[in-house]
Amino acid sequence: MPANTSHHQILIVGAGAAGIATAASLLARDATLDIALIDPADTHYYQPGWTLVGAGVFKPESTARSMASVIPAKARWIKAAVSSFDPVHNRVVLNDGQIIGYEQLVVCPGLKLDWDAIDGLNQSLGSHGVTSNYRHDLAPYTWELTQRLKQGTALFTQPPMPIKCAGAPQKAMYLACDHWRRSARLSQVCTEFHNAAGVLFGVADYVPALMEYVRKYAIDLRFGSRLVAVDGPRQQATFARTLADGSSETTIRAFDMLHVVPPQAAPDFIRQSPLADAAGWIDVDPGTLRHRQFSNVHGLGDASSTSNAKTAAAARKQAPVVANNVLVALKRAPRLAQYDGYGSCPLTVERGKIVLAEFTYGGKLAPSFPRWLLDGRRPTRLAWWLKATALPQLYWNGMLKGREWLARPASTTDAAHNG
Template structure:
């Protein structure tokens, strides 16, 4: 049955600000808004009962964190004064300043913030869903599977360990190799590494997208005797037979299929914007929310803003990026509501703490164009080297910064940069 357009009927409710998505970006944006103006009428739309600190799953897969420590109830995190609408969005109707929920209700808004995260497309790899969590096939990209990663790492004493990375973009582009380094470190410490052949099957052409950090990473590639296979994209898995099929792109552009046997297979699935975003008027040609990379306002609808993993900005899709984006969006929503004067600007900041061994991290921090953007002086913490201070930051500081800072509207090291010019009236 063809849905009734909100242009043709009354809406069922309205809010000054509607936020689509209750992940890191959505809750941080809501908290930053309320910290600026506690009288705002704000609602978050998200069907999920639980919220997860996803950056912690790398350490769950290495036996450092428990999975339970990365989980909180959504209800406990919704900011005071913000309404939680536990539903999913079906369609957007930006011309009517409205959207439709999956229960058929239509909601109107003055300002809309879109941050639903992205879709992990497990089904894009033939046979993967049937074997995830068994037959040595795992992924730190799922809460329920990260503990299985650690189980497999401890059990493996010899054999073939494959770690895959799909084509970009993906959330936390360093996560595929973080799992690999921490696994190799465990095998090295326990004397098993000489009998384990580790391969990094990367669909891309480089180890890491910001060249300044590659030398430090290559030291660990050599230390762990990892084989780097670029241009290899995982397309099928036969769990019982322990065979993985890859499409390899040759120098002349031709493609060939090849199989590799495995004892442990850590998979990172292809990732896209959610289906309800890709089919909406908010999407660009590639399916991502189409925003200005600096103001994070939609390029066609002035009262719509986007942040987090579902936008088409070229920054790394990380929680650190959302932490910087949320205050920018909060500021610019209030500018649109005529409650502030000066627009804020996002510089593309993203961060990736690359866990190269238990106790050391290469802390990659950069803005648009791969420009280095260290938060600390080099004498205190040089991100281009593996350091214990960066591990301490990842293990001890960042979880608290997430739960008690970012999600509570405290913008430590994230205050937005304001433009010198005021926007036109």
């Protein structure tokens, strides 16, 4: 074997929520497995917490831990970036030229936040009232702007789907509006929600409760409105809207605060690889999460082609399915597990209350609790407690440790008929 080549039984690309949870679930099933994770980052983030950082509820440092501290002890961490995949020969090439071979490959690198897709945005972020909870270093600025704004115009944006946590753009807005309401200045702030989509939320059952807050906060909903440019020094945002006849019109809105969610896509090294489908996502079966072309490759998390909501809750359910099915491929487990498309979006409609959206493929409701205890279609304090207190603990001490609390795969099929 050449000096710049190594080999592992299971190779995982990406040490975010999906990658570490999959490694931990595999090792919980079989501690003798040879597993390596590839990720260049020094820090691992609990991204669902950034909404609450932006509302002054969490401290930013509570959402970050060193990568070394969360990688499972029995797994090897390869601190590098992948440049290309060679699934025909069961290997990946790193950006330093090193070649890593594998028996089984799990791909979960997350997605790309395309800040450059909006003209002038990168130069404006973090100043001139331009912020985003989609970056760890900017979420505190969201809270600073929210506190500082006494009167004026606040714009919140949502790009075309798919994006990670489709509810996050409006979560930031509701929490800011709630602060202004509690500070008796809501009537002095004009709030607009520029949503490139045509609906407030993709699962209709949760829309009525959200609309109550839209009315309560007097939010101006602007559907089909897509942010295309930002002029920070002038505090102006340009939006494009497609008209019925197919033509496009642009409008310029002045702002005092602008919360931006950037367009999102699969990372370039995924889109340009043999693993990608026509849209650039990792081309996997939506149930088994096995690659449609390469049987020893699995994909999960935000970069996969599955139609579920791209949330940490989805990765929490996907990781045990992939762990099981990798062991099936290694002939160490008998039956394939199936992922049902579960995703969850705790919609923070005010400080202390959440509409807990839980659903599977096709927008079918999938509540984790009986309705008498917690009706996710209504704002509840119990759902807030889950978001602010229970779920971070579930993440750090459960999901990343291979403890599959509320996440064991339920539906299985005979591997002999799916191989």
